[in-house]
Amino acid sequence: MKNVLGYQGEKVVITGAASGMGAAAAKLLTELGAEVYALDIAQVSVPVAKAIKVDMKDPASIDAALPELPDEIYALFNCAGVPSPPFSPLDTVYINFCGLRYLTELLIPRIKNGGSIASIASTAGMAWRPKLTQVNEFLALDSSFDAATKWMAENPEHCAEGYGFSKQCIIIYTMSMAKELAQKGIRINCISPSPTASGFMDKLKGEGQMPDDAIDLFLPSNGRYATRSEMGDPLVLLNSKLSSFVSGQNLPVDYGYCAEVFMGQRDDLLGIAK
Ligand SMILES: NC(=O)c1ccc[n+]([C@@H]2O[C@H](COP(=O)([O-])OP(=O)(O)OC[C@H]3O[C@@H](n4cnc5c(N)ncnc54)[C@H](O)[C@@H]3O)[C@@H](O)[C@H]2O)c1
Numbered sequence: 413m414k415n416v417l418g419y420q421g422e423k424v425v426i427t428g429a430a431s432g433m434g435a436a437a438a439k440l441l442t443e444l445g446a447e448v449y450a451l452d453i454a455q456v457s458v459p460v461a462k463a464i465k466v467d468m469k470d471p472a473s474i475d476a477a478l479p480e481l482p483d484e485i486y487a488l489f490n491c492a493g494v495p496s497p498p499f500s501p502l503d504t505v506y507i508n509f510c511g512l513r514y515l516t517e518l519l520i521p522r523i524k525n526g527g528s529i530a531s532i533a534s535t536a537g538m539a540w541r542p543k544l545t546q547v548n549e550f551l552a553l554d555s556s557f558d559a560a561t562k563w564m565a566e567n568p569e570h571c572a573e574g575y576g577f578s579k580q581c582i583i584i585y586t587m588s589m590a591k592e593l594a595q596k597g598i599r600i601n602c603i604s605p606s607p608t609a610s611g612f613m614d615k616l617k618g619e620g621q622m623p624d625d626a627i628d629l630f631l632p633s634n635g636r637y638a639t640r641s642e643m644g645d646p647l648v649l650l651n652s653k654l655s656s657f658v659s660g661q662n663l664p665v666d667y668g669y670c671a672e673v674f675m676g677q678r679d680d681l682l683g684i685a686k
Contacts, residue, residue, distance in 0.1 A: 418653030420445035422486035423461075425519060427468060427512070430454035432610035433532060434491030436644030441489075444648070449481055451515075452492065468492045468511030469503055471557055478518060485522045487651040490515070490531035493578075495616040501574025502564060508578035510560050513585060517555060525597035528659075530651045531586060532643070533602045535630060535666055537579025538684035546570040547577075547584045576682075579604070583662045590660030599659035601650045606666035607631055608638040629681060632667035 414420075424441055428434030429450035438458040441448050448460040451474075456463035464480050467473040490512045496504035516529060523529070540547065546567065553559040564571050571577040586602045593600050607613060607627050616622050631637065646665050649655060664670040672678045674685050 415445070416654065417444055417648065419486070419648075421447070423447045423449065423482040423484065424487045424489065424651075425449045425451065425481055425485055426489035426491060427451045427466070427515065428490075428492030428532075429458060429460065429463070430456045432491075432612055432640045433605070433608065433643040433647065434489065436640040437489055437491060437647050438644075440641075440644060440648050446486075447482075451477055468515070469506035469557075471511075471514055474511060474515050474518070481519070481522070483522055484524050485519060486524060486527045488516060488519055488523065488527075488529045489647055489651065490529070490582075491647070493532060493612065495612055496574035497621045498615055498618065499574070501572060501577075502561065504574035505560060505564060505571065505578045505581070506557060508575070509581040509585070510555070510557050512582065513555050514557075520593070520596075520598065523596075523598050526653075526656075527597075528599035528601070528651045528655075529593075530600075530647045531582050531602040532647070533582040533586070533604045533662060534575070534579040535604050535606050535664065535669060535684075536576045536682065537581075537583050538604055538662075538664065538670060539576070539682045539686065540580040540583045542683065542686050543570065543577075543580050544584065547580050548588075550581065551585060551588065586662060587660050594659060599651075599655070601655070601658060601661045601663065603643065603646055603650065604662055604664045604666065604670070605643045606638060606664075606669045608640060608643055610640050613637070630669065632669040633672065634667050638665070638667070 429438040430452040
């Protein structure tokens, strides 16, 4: 049963490892014996093999990190993300999705057969079905940030709030890439967390942007926020060899919040059951 998760001695790349869910996942990965390469705009305190300053909204910054990353990678964890507000819709989509896709596509050729990718979406992206046509149109653009900027300016009705759209993009991108990646022996999945105590939540609540009682509407029936490890752990599980036949999935990690909505047991405030 030693090395049951398969990370011992493996090289993994993780964004957003300076705090929150990414820091929790990075810490667990180091404890499991992985060689961890962390990309973040902020200082990383987990004792990783290498921490590299990267701004996920800047493709040149991502490009500059590439020579510092290993030629062969077992797993990629896409954890970096911000809320809007306080971030602008454009910056939010850049950081949460455009940067994520840009990095992922640069690293796919380095991910080995049997490797995998796991990203963090959100409950806020769960209403992806009614937006499938528009998001697919956005995903069909070339992956340049300029193309994204132009599309967002021309289609504000679909992306003006920024955050939900960025997370719908992650969910649909994850499902869309599963076929191509399966042919390379690579898996791809994402999780959709319910409200979690983290720096993200502090930013979302900061300066009264979103009051506690508005966020409480999205808490599961256990009545509490998740901890950052309660999101980091399932991410590590999804990218581990215990999940070796799991791909193309968006896993709600929400103590049953979405299940309650789908079963009509609570109001569908986000339209996720449509
Ligand atoms: N906290 C929640 O309630 C919640 C719920 C659903 C989804 N999420 C998602 O979870 C992910 C992790 O967030 P968290 O809750 O752990 O918050 P967090 O703020 O603690 O962590 C986010 C990390 O992303 C990094 N980051 C932010 N902007 C960056 C940039 N431009 N370039 C590089 N790194 C950058 C931050 O420095 C930080 O380390 C995010 O994608 C967020 O959208 C959070």
